[in-house]
Amino acid sequence: MRDIAADLMITSSCSSLRLAGSCLDPRFNLALSFLDGPGRAYVGSVLSGAGGEMASKLFLAAYASGHELGTSTMLVNSMLRCFGLDLPSYVCVGAVDMTSHARPTPEIRTFSTSTFEVDAEGALLLEGLVTDAESVALAERGDLVVDVENVDTLEPREAFFRLEAVGDELVVRVIAFQFPEALGPVRVRLLDGSAIMRRAEDAAQALDRWIRLAKSARVLTEDIDELVGVLQYTRHTLRSFQSRSWWASGTADAIASRTQSVLELAREVRGRILAELISGCAGGFWLTNAWMHGEFRNETISRGRCPVCGTASIERILRNPAGESRFVVVCGRDGIMLDTEPGGAIQDLDVRFSDVGGADRLGYAVTVDVQRDPSVMSPIVVRAAISTPGRAEVPCRPAEVVLESGDSIAEFSFELDEDQRPNTHSVKVLAATDREIAFAARKVSTSGHVVAPPSPRPSTR
Numbered sequence: 121m122r123d124i125a126a127d128l129m130i131t132s133s134c135s136s137l138r139l140a141g142s143c144l145d146p147r148f149n150l151a152l153s154f155l156d157g158p159g160r161a162y163v164g165s166v167l168s169g170a171g172g173e174m175a176s177k178l179f180l181a182a183y184a185s186g187h188e189l190g191t192s193t194m195l196v197n198s199m200l201r202c203f204g205l206d207l208p209s210y211v212c213v214g215a216v217d218m219t220s221h222a223r224p225t226p227e228i229r230t231f232s233t234s235t236f237e238v239d240a241e242g243a244l245l246l247e248g249l250v251t252d253a254e255s256v257a258l259a260e261r262g263d264l265v266v267d268v269e270n271v272d273t274l275e276p277r278e279a280f281f282r283l284e285a286v287g288d289e290l291v292v293r294v295i296a297f298q299f300p301e302a303l304g305p306v307r308v309r310l311l312d313g314s315a316i317m318r319r320a321e322d323a324a325q326a327l328d329r330w331i332r333l334a335k336s337a338r339v340l341t342e343d344i345d346e347l348v349g350v351l352q353y354t355r356h357t358l359r360s361f362q363s364r365s366w367w368a369s370g371t372a373d374a375i376a377s378r379t380q381s382v383l384e385l386a387r388e389v390r391g392r393i394l395a396e397l398i399s400g401c402a403g404g405f406w407l408t409n410a411w412m413h414g415e416f417r418n419e420t421i422s423r424g425r426c427p428v429c430g431t432a433s434i435e436r437i438l439r440n441p442a443g444e445s446r447f448v449v450v451c452g453r454d455g456i457m458l459d460t461e462p463g464g465a466i467q468d469l470d471v472r473f474s475d476v477g478g479a480d481r482l483g484y485a486v487t488v489d490v491q492r493d494p495s496v497m498s499p500i501v502v503r504a505a506i507s508t509p510g511r512a513e514v515p516c517r518p519a520e521v522v523l524e525s526g527d528s529i530a531e532f533s534f535e536l537d538e539d540q541r542p543n544t545h546s547v548k549v550l551a552a553t554d555r556e557i558a559f560a561a562r563k564v565s566t567s568g569h570v571v572a573p574p575s576p577r578p579s580t581r
């Protein structure tokens with residue numbers, strides 16, 4: 121070591137600095153041997169030396185930016201501490217105030233927003249103080265994630281942060297670095313890591329929901345194994361991110377992109393399930409049938425009043441061992457009226473219809489008023505079918521209505537052939553958010569007059 125013609129050395133290795141004599145020959149005390157030669161200062165770890173390449177990069181970026189040797193070492197220790205990687209273990213021996221004199225010590229700017237861009241053109245190290253209240257609150261809760269990328273190349277840049285008190289005020293100090301190339305123009309984003317994980321978990325739960333419905337309704341049976349595989353892989357990936365004490369730049373976007381693809385897959389699966397179920401609804405299928413294949417059991421049974429005919433109805437809450445539950449209303453006269461998730465986003469489905477048949481044709485106009493929890497932003501997909509047991513499907517126009525947040529009315533029309541004039545039809549409706557499904561059915565008279573629920577109406581016989 122004493123023969124190395126350098127004035128400074130950092131060794132990012134376990135126990136790379138021994139302060140006292142060790143069991144090894146003194147020549148293998150790297151620090152003392154190096155300082156015996158032309159070297160003026162030595163930096164190493166007295167512990168495990170966690171930090172590896174990042175620690176070396178940060179040290180070199182800080183030192184080359186004009187920070188004193190002691191400050192550069194302290195920054196490495198800060199990063200270990202802030203990331204929760206290790207104890208601050210790097211020690212500097214020798215001329216702690218030496219500098220590279222290559223550049224002046226970079227200025228520290230203050231930013232008031234959670235996202236900002238800095239043209240750090242030739243800089244290796246960027247320090248900023250962020251006063252944005254939400255970012256400070258996230259850091260206090262342990263939910264803050266800092267992501268830095270080059271604006272032009274979108275390449276991630278190394279970064280870490282620390283919550284600090286400046287006077288009476290808490291601020292987030294962000295430190296981004298790169299070595300040996302410069303940072304370039306960078307975009308710094310302070311993000312809510314727990315919200316990113318929540319959205320990812322919601323998408324996984326949406327996919328899980330549709331897989332479980334497909335199983336209990338016995339549809340898409342050939343695809344179930346593959347979908348379960350995607351879900352397991354997604355959950356495994358999410359757990360691996362959740363267990364890390366910090367996210368490298370780029371991680372948040374990687375999770376968001378995975379979230380989006382899982383959500384799109386869940387919506388595609390939902391679409392296929394709805395198409396299968398609505399086709400069954402044209403026959404003898406009721407959504408409540410699907411739960412019977414699962415492990416749903418009656419939890420409570422109470423008396424209610426049918427929303428259409430006003431006679432006594434039975435209201436059941438069903439629950440399965442996984443904790444899923446259903447609220448099912450059955451009228452003695454009208455059959456199953458409603459099947460929803462208790463406390464869910466779709467609170468009720470009000471189905472109204474009018475007979476628009478003329479002299480030469482028979483048809484229905486069906487209006488579904490979806491009573492939704494206004495706080496749920498997920499679009500709601502609505503499909504409808506006319507149940508004509510034993511007969512062909514009646515075309516529904518449009519096949520599907522998507523209600524964006526704020527919309528609640530879906531309108532459909534059905535046109536029947538002359539030979540489809542049975543005594544009684546039912547209108548069946550399925551409505552679904554990203555992770556919830558609801559069902560409603562109404563008996564409908566085809567006698568040629570307009571039927572106006574919900575006032576009590578005469579028997580269809």
Ligand SMILES: [Zn+2]
Nearest residue numbers: 426429451454
């Ligand atoms: Zn009724």
